[in-house]
Every structure is written in C-alpha cells, then in structure tokens.
Amino acid sequence: MTRLKNSKALVVLSGGQDSTTCLFWALDRFSAGNVSSVTFDYGQRHRVELECAREVAESAGVENVILPIDTLAALGGDALTDPAIDVDSELNSETGLPNTFVPGRNLIFLTFAAAFAYQRDIEHLVTGVAETDYSGYPDCRQATMQSLQKTLQLGMETGLTIHAPLMHLSKQQTVELAVALGALPTMALTHSCYNGERPPCGHCPACELRAKGFAAAGVVDPLVSLQ
C-alpha cells in the first residue's frame, strides 16, 4: 500500500457512475495529490457527460483533462456518436452486440490514456470497465485488459498497470463499493442516461441498469432523488 501511496494514478473518467466510483477507489489507494483524471470528448451523444466529469473531478479535488478524439465520429455508424441511429436495447442480430457498440472504443481510450500517462510519468491507469456489464462488450473483459496492459507495456516500454476495480462486481456490488468509499453524495453529479437527458429519462438501458443496481443495494440514488 505504501508503494501505491507514492505512485501516480490516472483515472479514465466518463462522468458516469462506474468511473466516478473508480475515482474514489483511486483516492483510497493513492495519495490525493497523485490522482488525476482524463475525459474523452469523442462526439458522444450524451455530451452532458463532459460537464459531469468536470464537476465530479472538481468535487473530489482532482485535476481533469479533456482530450478530443474526432476519429470515432469519423468512423461513424454507431448509435452513441451518430444522431441518425436510434438508441435501443435491441441487440444487433449479426453480432449479438448492442447498437451502441464502437469497436474497440475502450482500447482507444486506454491507449490514449497510456500515452498521456507516459508523458507525466504516471504508471497506474484506472478504468471502470466490467465483465459484468450487461452489454458484454469484448473490450471490457479481463482477458482483453490483461492483453492490452501487455501491449502498452511493450509498445511504450513502461511498467504501466491497468486497474479495473469493478471488473467482477455486479451493479449492486458497485453501488455498495461507492457507498463504502464515501462516493454516494457525488453520484448526484454523475450521468448515465444513454439519451443524454438530465434528469435521466428513466427508460433507456443505462437508466434501467442503474436503477436496478441501486434498488438491489437498497440505496437511494441521489441523482434520481433530486427530481
């Protein structure tokens, strides 16, 4: 633990529930002054996330840098960046993936985060990806993260470690972890709604998943109780 207290960590902060929980996880394990956060502006439909990330980081006293990625929108063809495509909970019949899937999105985020970390001598990346995510994104799985960590270590000659503290947690357990870490009040600043609404729409897959997690943990979501 002492070693981690002297090391620096970079949290990939989306402004959502999971990455905010990870920010508090990092603050629990590293010195507060050694934790910073990066948020990607990739033309996401729910751009309110960027403001949420800024507010969450500010509330936690952590630096937040927003990096642009215009490539995902140029690649196009996914519901989260293309306003012409409706978000729904249906899976693509060919791939079995939801139509919010951007191929390799988390690989891109973490590789850019690693480059940013390299420049600042940061050796720990923290990400909110989870295998238990209802969507089953292949770029969120443990095996993918392990392989990516090795690729980044080889490709940048660093001792970079990727931490994914939510990897095997259910949504209920993630809410319980947030409570244990003192992150619950900050959840009022976060954003999950796939439709980019604030207050949240309440009926998109992300809103339903979030509500189920809080209900299972027996905790009132401060974001919803604000309404």
Next chain:
Amino acid sequence: MTRLKNSKALVVLSGGQDSTTCLFWALDRFSAGNVSSVTFDYGQRHRVELECAREVAESAGVENVILPIDTLAALGGDALTDPAIDVDSELNSETGLPNTFVPGRNLIFLTFAAAFAYQRDIEHLVTGVAETDYSGYPDCRQATMQSLQKTLQLGMETGLTIHAPLMHLSKQQTVELAVALGALPTMALTHSCYNGERPPCGHCPACELRAKGFAAAGVVDPLVSLQ
C-alpha cells in the same frame, strides 16, 4: 494463397516508402479489388504525406480513406506534431528515443485501422513497421505487434491478422522488395522527409536513411532523380 486471394486487406498507408512497399506487397497477395488503404491525418508536420498517400493509392488503383486523429496534437509535446519543437537526430537523453516519438502512435493507428476494418469485414491489416527501423520505436517491434494482434482479436472479437512484411528487413532489403514487387516507379510519389520538404531536404534523418537504403541496394531513388 487462395485463401488470401479471397480475403480482404487494409493497408495503413502513410505515403512513405515503407507503407507504399507494403501496399504493393498486399496487391501481390490479395486480389486487387480486395485491397484498400487508410491514412491518418493526425496533424503531422509533414502534411504533404497525405497528398502522397492519395497519389500512391490512386496510382495503384486502391481506395484510400483519410481518417482524422486530433488527439495526438492535443497530447502534444513531440516534434512531429508540435511546430515549436525542432526535428533533429539527437536522442532524448532520458528515454533514448528520438524527439519524433509519439508514445504508442502505431498502437493508435492500428487500433483505429482495426475498428475501420471491423466495420468492413476486413480481416487483414498490413503495416510498414519494422524492428530494423533506425529509431528503435518500441511500438514497431514484433513482440508488440503480436501482443496488439491478440488484444485486437480479444477486444473486437475478430480473427484479425496484422501483417508486417518489413519487420525484419534492412532498408536495403526493403528497397529490393519494392523493386521485386514492381513498386519502384511509384516511389517517385512517396514522401519520407521529416522536414516536410518536396523535393526532400536531403539532410534530415529520414532522408539520410532513405538514401542509404537505395545506395546499398544499388538502385536510383526515382524521387531524388526527379530533382
């Protein structure tokens, strides 16, 4: 070979000597109609490369898509994207890397290329990276490419293969390969100069390396002979 003839390949085309050789390598192994190319506009100092890539692809009858990446310039701090930093052949005393190094640049390029390939059902990526590159970029090495291939396969659930036909070739051997593949005339359309000059400056590390390769192969560089 029959299998490859029926498969599709995407060449990461920078407009330089190496990736142009790789384009001809791909045309030799895949059906011409199954080869396409992608070029990244990442705010490089030598933006003439983009025009060279377009001309090379057009000359070879291959589609060329230019994808923007604004993130590398936002990360900043390297000589290829930051006009405030001089290009020179000195190595950074701390990292042993040249000051043209963008951490993980090839990981980014290939991950975006893989996302693009995913969308078009392309299962073969071709890149001009080489271990024998004078710069010793860690993101150009065989071990890195093998690990990245596994990461992309896991993260996108594809059977993607990364081909790096120049991996173990010297610059002399790369010129000899270009000659054998009939790519020599097209070399007049390529660009290598780190200073972005056309005709090339002749004295930057990239120009010197290119000249050495052609001299060792006993071949006249059609780009230089144009002057």
